[in-house]
Structure formats: structure tokens, C-alpha cells
Amino acid sequence: MTRESTLKRTPLYAVHQAAGSKLVDFSGWEMPLQYQRASDEVKAVRTAAGLTDVSHLGRIEVRGPRAKEFLDVVTSNDVAALKTGQAHYSFVLNPDGGILDDIVIYRAEPLLYIVCCNASNSEKLVRWFGKHGGDASFVEDVTMRDALIALQGPSSFLILQTFVDFDLKKLALYHIRRTTIMGEKTWLSRTGYTGERGYEIWMPAAKAAELWDGLMEAGEFNGLVPAGLSARDLLRLEMGFPLYGHELNERTTPVEAGLLRGVSFKKGEFVGRSALEAQTAAAPSRALIGFEMLSVEQGIPREGYSIHSNGSTIGEVTSGNLSPTLRKPIGMGYVSARYSKPGMEVWIDIRGKAGLANIVTMPFYRKASR
Template sequence: MTRMTTIESLQRTSLHALHTELGGRMVSFHGWELPVQFSSIITEHRAVRSAAGLFDVSHMGQVFVEGPGALALLQRVNSNDISRLQDGRGLYSHMLNENGGVVDDVIVSRLAENRYLVVVNAATREGDAAWIRRAAEGFDVAVEDRSEALGMIALQGPLSEKIMEALSTDAVALPRFGAMKLELFGRSAWITRTGYTGEDGFEVICARELATRAWQTLQARGASFGLLPCGLGARDTLRLEAGYLLYGSDIDGEHTPYEAGYGWVVKLKKGEFIGKAALEKQKTEGIRRRLTPLKLLERGVPRSGSEVVFEGEKIGTLASATFSPTLQAGIGVGYLNRPELPAGTPLSVTLHGRAVAAEVVEGPFYKRT
């Protein structure tokens, strides 16, 4: 099969024509054709850290859960405590299998009493919707996957508030993880104060056919603030610096929140939920591997799959890795079978057959002030 045929068989977001017009370099990503970059990954990365960036995240999924049994259902399929949410608030959570492995990491927002929005990853959208529907048996609830009808745009960066005013002056008052419904260009839409970059920002969910207009409105407003269109490349370097997980690389059905260093999303006291028994057992017995952040001490760009060596012994491989534009160094995270190793521990990463000096560090690599 030729590359052209492969690209032509991919799904496209409603912003595809705009990306092409803006010079986006298109690549395949979990069945979608999306821009990996418009200018350069480092330029886009720095724009988000210093000003603002605009991302097409329409490949993400939006599952609405509504009905008298909505809260009880979401409590069952989530590790975090959804009952804490008030109207217009959201939180980050993991959905787990019976073994405590991560089915997906999600953002759950309470839009109103008995009405919730679950934003899921592109690679797992159909499976997540099916998972929730199976769990919904016996609950008085409706589960609706509206992903095909909706577009999603992420505005990220310290100047996001000033730019978001072009779409909604009310949205700038949202707290972190806040969520609101609004009328956008005459249609229902939602804005959340969430993101995947480690910066302040917003995510706009609207009718698919309105996404281009929303993008252009934000782009026009942001031109004087240094806003740049950004692709998957910068999104990945930004999220890795910020310590955010990538499903399928850093977490999956074989790894638990405790092993990933995300035990804070597990609320064992909230009541029963899928995977609870396995996590209780693991918490008692302790973990045998941990997703550990590493920083190279020499020149080099680590990659996923690079071996990590400690005292002459391979102790794991990198799950995610990149060059950090902020730290000007190679960084990565990997599951190491020495979970007790503290920050500052010297080790090495094998790159192209060569041992490159590295050390364990405290995560995240970057935290905005």
C-alpha cells in the first residue's frame, strides 16, 4: 500500500483544509490525518510556553452520560471521586479494568445535575464508549458518543485568557478544570479550562461545522499576541515536560495508576469501582516497577524503546522520550524495575548502541509558576 493510499484512508477533522492552507505537515495518528507541525516543533513549543498556541484536538472523543444513574455509573467506572464535582467543574481520572490496568485516562466534567461529559482519547474512543455502555447495564442512564458530530480546539499558553475573550468573555472567569455551556455562532458549545501542555488554557467543543470559524476567530485575535498554530509534535514535547501521560505509551491496560506515579487519581475510600480490589492489593504489597523520569547529562535525543541501564544491568526501557526545548536536554520516562531509585541516581540510556549518561529526576520536568 502506498503512503498516499494510506493517508487517503485516514479520517480528517473539519479543520483539515485550513491546516493544509496554513502549511501543516500532515501525518497519520491513530487513524487520523493531523498536522505534526506548521513551522517547527521547537518554535511552536516555545510559543505555547511564552504566549499561546492553537491545536486541533478534534480526534479526541466526547461521550455524554445523562440520567438519574449517571453519577453512580461514573463512580463505578472511574478511579477518582466523581461525587466531588459541582455543576461546571471537572476532574482528571482513570478508567480501569478488573486488574487495575488503565483502560483510559479521561476528563470528566459535570455539566448539570445528572449530566456529564467524558473526554476520552482518540485511540480508545470507540472502546471507551462501549466500556461505559457495558458498565451501564442496570443503571438508569443514557450514554451518547457524540464525537463524530463535534470538533475540539485547544487554546494553550499564558496569554490564552486575552485570546479567549474573542469567543467568550465569560469563559475567562472559569477556574482550572471549570466547564461551561454557551451559545457559539448560534449553536450549543462547551468550553473547559483544561489542556495537555502544562500551561493555562481552554478547550472548545463545538459542532463540527463550526470548528473552522472558531479557529479563525481565535487565530485573528491571537495574531497580535504571538499565537501560533501548533501540531502533534509540540503537543507531545509540551505534555512530556509537564509530566502528562500518553495513553498507549506511558499507560495501558497492563499498567496501574500506582505504577505510573498517578496514585492521586485513586480514591479507595469512595466506594466500589472497577479495579479497586486489585489496587488495594497492590498498595499493600507495593509496586515492582515505576514510571520514572530521567534526564540525559550528555548530548543526545532519547527515543521510546531506548534501554535504561543501572550498575551494568538493564532495568527498563523508555516509554516516552524527546528533546526538551525548555531544559535543552534529552528527557524521558520509563518503567524501571527499581522503583525505589531516588532523584539524582546516576544511570545510562542506550542510544544507537552507545551508553549516554543520565540521572533520575523529580517530575515533572516543567511546572509553570
């Protein structure tokens, strides 16, 4: 059995094949890397709209009278504060405060919560939830049930409005609602990973290709293009959004990553709380930074490249690339906390040559329309 034959495929696999996309293995899924130049796809999302298949993202339903209290123990943000239709960013932590995954929790109905997680982590989270009392009677992995389609960019509102029977202006950022699209009951959320105004549509698998084609046809005169995972990664990097397996892992905490917006110390006990409180009180020894190279000629920073200051190694790059929007090399990485202030200069070892970079405040790209 070949590696290719064991890869999972989304309900839109045939669509991507027909479009001539470059398909690659991404966390065990055969996914479209790009349809045209990734920089052109990024430009379309920033100026018009892009359509991305994100069906590989895990979706776990937690339902019933125990759901709220359970999730408040196994996740870091304040689930009890969520009103029906709201969503928030959060973490699943181990007892040491390490990040098992960063997630978005939607309170879709009064007794239904949907945990959206990274592609490689859904099975891990289901097992973790099970260890903490989340048995199959109210926790279910529903990843394969629906396609998840992200429509992102300034024109996304105009394109999608013709498909729904309500005023899209009433769907606020980080909210979700039930609606009907093409005769199918779907969840529609105002979320995304690009920094632009955008929506994510949870479409029954059998109708996913029809919706994709319909959106592409409707968006033809609004500059809509299909966008692959390369563009999605560039878009999230320009916003300084972390990616699990790069900026986040089980040895990294939200304190070090500067992501305490996903943590609430106002609620009761949750897994990892004590470790985060102790680290916050003592101040972390390292911090996540964003940096911009002074010129393209110095090279492109990549994951694993070392970061230096005053002749000493102070950290390592976690993500880096040439930003199509800013037209300069940018990156993120962890460094010793005392070298993490914006305005400081650091050196990136790029294939044996030192490239000068400035530490900057993220996001790198600041003209996004939300």
C-alpha cells in the first residue's frame, strides 16, 4: 500500500484535481497546495476574494447538559461566558501548560458546542477529552461529515450575500448561525485565518462540490480565485497568526507565545492553569517575536534557522517567508525574553550567512478589512 493510498481526501478532492491544483500530503490529507502562483492567490484574497478548502480541520461536537462545565475544565478560555451564536479562541493544555492544540470553540446552540482544531490533532483531542470524562455519549468527532469551505477577502460579503436569506451584515466577527444554502441546512461562521473579512461554510459533504462551483461562478466578476494551502500559510504569516507544529506545540505555553487572549484566569480551575499562573508570575524565559529582514538580498528566513545577537545564539525561527503583500522577508521565532523588544536588531543565520533583521510588533500586515 502506497503512502498516497492512505491519505484522507476531502469531499472536494475531485474539484481540486479537475482544477489542476498541485496536491500534497498535509497532516495525512491530500490537499491542494496551490492552483497558480501562491503570491497571486494571496493578492486575490487581500484585494478581492479567495476560496479555500479547509475540510481537513478537525471538528468535534460536545453536546448536552454537561458540555459547558466539561469544556471549561479541558480548555483555557471562559466557555461559560459564550452566548449562543458566539465563538472564541482557546487552547487545550496539558498539566504543564503545554499546548495540545489551539482551537476555536463555537456555541452553536444552547447545548451544542463545536470545537474546531488543527488537522493532525482531532483524534488526539478526542482521546484527551476521554481521559477527562468526555465519553462518546456527548463527545463526537464529526470531521468527515461536512466540508468546510473558507471564503475570504474584501469581496466575500458581496459574493456570499446572494446565497443566504438574511443580511450578512448581522453576522458579527467570531459568530456562527444556522442558515440554508442551496437548499441545505448549514452552519455559517464569520471566522478565518487570513486577517481579511471572511466566512466559513460548513456544507454537507454531498453538496460541497456544487457549492464550490456556485461560489466560483458567482465570484467571477468580483475577482474570486481558488486559494491553496501555500497562500493560506502566507496570509496567516503576514498576520502573525501562529501555526500548530511551528509556533505552538506541547512544549510551548500561551504565555511564551503571547497568546493570553485565549486564556481566562477569571473562571475556575482548568487543566494547565497552575502552570500558566506560575509562569506568568515568574516571567517566561523566552518569547515569540516577529521580525522583518532589512532586504530581500539577504535571503529568506526559514523554520529552524538560528537567531543571534551580540555573537550569541538567542533563539530559532519557527516560520518565515517572503511576504507577497509587503514584498519583504518576514518571520517569527522564539528568542530569550530579554532580546524580544520591538526595535531590537537580530541576525538570522541564512545558510551560513548572517542577515540583519528588526524585531517588530505583529501583525506585519495592518490594512486588513475585518
